[in-house]
Amino acid sequence: MSTKRPLPVDLTEEQIDEFGREMDAIYYETLESRGEKDRLYILRLIRTQRSMALLGRLVIYASLFLLPAWGHALAGWPSTLIVMALGVILLGLAKILENMEIAHNVLHAQWDWMKDPEIQSNTWEWDTMSPSDRWMHSHNVVHHTWTNVLDKDLDVGYGIMRVTPRQPWKPAYLLQPVYFVLLMLLFEEGVALHEQAIVDVVEGRKKHRDIRPLMKHIGRKVWGQVRKDYIMWPGLAALVALPISLVVPESPLTVFLLVAAANAVANIMRNIWAFMIIFCGHFPDGVYHFTQEQTEGESRGQWYLRQLLGSANITGGPLFHVMSGNLSHQIEHHLFPDLCSNRYPEVAPRVKALADRYGLPYNSASLWRQFGTTWLNNLRLAFPGGTTPPEPARA
């Protein structure tokens, strides 16, 4: 019966089953050991993140008191911009932490075990344009079930890019280096519009009015984000600047635009970082892709194997791992998506050793290597052809 192409490995079915059992053992053992210190970790992290966000916004406001028009000793554009940059960095880092280490993992139900009513996957809403319930569907269900399966996993090239030679080439891909940069800058907007339904409308399978409720739902969330960053915070600053402008010759409009620009930079900073980390998860050299036929009747062991071969880690220090939402442990995240992320660093060596014992590759390298090859692949695959990773996969 076995005429289908097997997974690209040198293992028998029995060996794959045993591999799956060993992986299960790591998973359940770690789940068992969760406790108070994990709870303190996430609570402290949330506290730190919210403090950073608030502080960042206040520092941006504070920098307005250094505008040249004030005329005091410290006033001047350089000092204004330096202090403002500090605020932007704080705010940007807070947004990165919120999106990646907090919300992404909360929405994966990694913290549902605490039963804390405040930290639940079904009620958490995150600081980005995509409504969390929509994202949970396209990410948790589609992407994590069908990791790197062509025509199933929407994240393979996000519908606009060719990330593996197995996707047939078409002329539109010639523009993909441009898409790459655009998506990097507008990642937040891209994620919000990352919906199968929208692809269906573009390709004529659905009508505009069919997806109107969905677009309204997304629209409400986008409006909330835009209103906060580009109306409320700049608006309040301008409102305060209005009476002051009678004494200090500085237009409230400039103040408004400065704060709005600062918030935009913080958002873009988060966009670029999230894009880099996430693209390093599945698109660097040495990552495998699969066909639907290869996943038919997949066993638990085979599923684990596909996650291992289809993901890539980034090496770095503890702070780097936190800032990347532990997606630098993309392999562990894909093997155990609902294990709380602060435990990925401790399971990583066990997973790596397990892969090694079975002679399987464990794709882990520095950010520069992973992002570099992702970018080079993007350029290469804009043109026909390209090379797939070696089969069978060996360590």
Next chain:
Amino acid sequence: MTTPVPQGKAPRRWLTRLSAISDMFAFPLRTSHYVELVNPLWTTHRMHARVVDVWDETRDARTVTLKPGSNWRLHRPGQHIRVGIPVDGRHYTRTYTISSPPERDDGCFTITVKKIDGGRLSHHIVRNLKVGDFIPVGLPQGEFYLPDASPVQPLFITAGSGITPAMSMVRSLIAQERLPDTVHIHYAPHEFDTIFGRELRRLDQEQAHYHLHEVHTRQAPEDQNHFTEAQLERLCPDWRERDCYACGPPALLAALERTWEEAGLSQRLHIERFRADFAPIPDDAVGGRVRFADSDLDVDADGETNLLRVAEDAGLNPPHGCRMGICHTCNTTLQSGCVRDLRSGDFINEPGAIVQVCVCAAAGDCELAL
């Protein structure tokens, strides 16, 4: 995150409008989430209380004085609150009666908790909770309280930590200087193991209208160490003319219910249970296949395990509170099939009926909107 706002004092309209605007700065969170960074007691999206004092009443019972957050609504003596406590990283909710009267000037209230053998949460409260800790609390709830105006002559019958609602009532009546003629029969293991023992005895001496009868169950003779009608006649001959407020273990409450029912006075007996009193499970109770429709999940359940537990064991996390059938946080709709209410033993089999999953078990196959 968007947990229902505790409805405390009716918020003023301008305040509601102001917070709607300030929430736009905090989207998708609320201003309250940032206010919480400064002081958890100022939040409005959920309510915390700060532990300001702990005091051991007996070797295994402790009174915890709590300062509630700004949305607090004063309780009526006898009411209880839900308390959320994290133990080993997991959040648990339990219900405790408020033991202080609402007439306190410092805005604090107390709960008095007895450590139960094997009770994870009561152990944590009695032994580990420290002054300065913040714990999530709910608003006062419950129908076990004295009527506001109409004068009743109460008879309190309490046992062990069942003293707490009666204590709140007595303290409140004294604070209001309107204590009617009151008889209090209290069961405790022995003299030095009586919660509020010294205060009760002092009240008995100082208050002309308050009559305390202590029954020390470890010291009294075998035939006098538990409730009997003869004992009641002896300690409170006019019990038929009084309104009885009782709180204690199920066996005591069952005996009281029998006595008052036989006297045809059931409406004068008011009971507060600390734990759901389950009807005996018939031997022919069968479980069945439980379908959690919203989660698209099917599991097998026996006829004894409550459905909340079944859902949790299946990996779901339905909303819940007291786990004893009083707070109705876990209410869900029965879509089809049959469940048994573990307290009464009654079957619920009408589609669309509200089911409290924490006190119901499967009785054959059923489908729930969870």
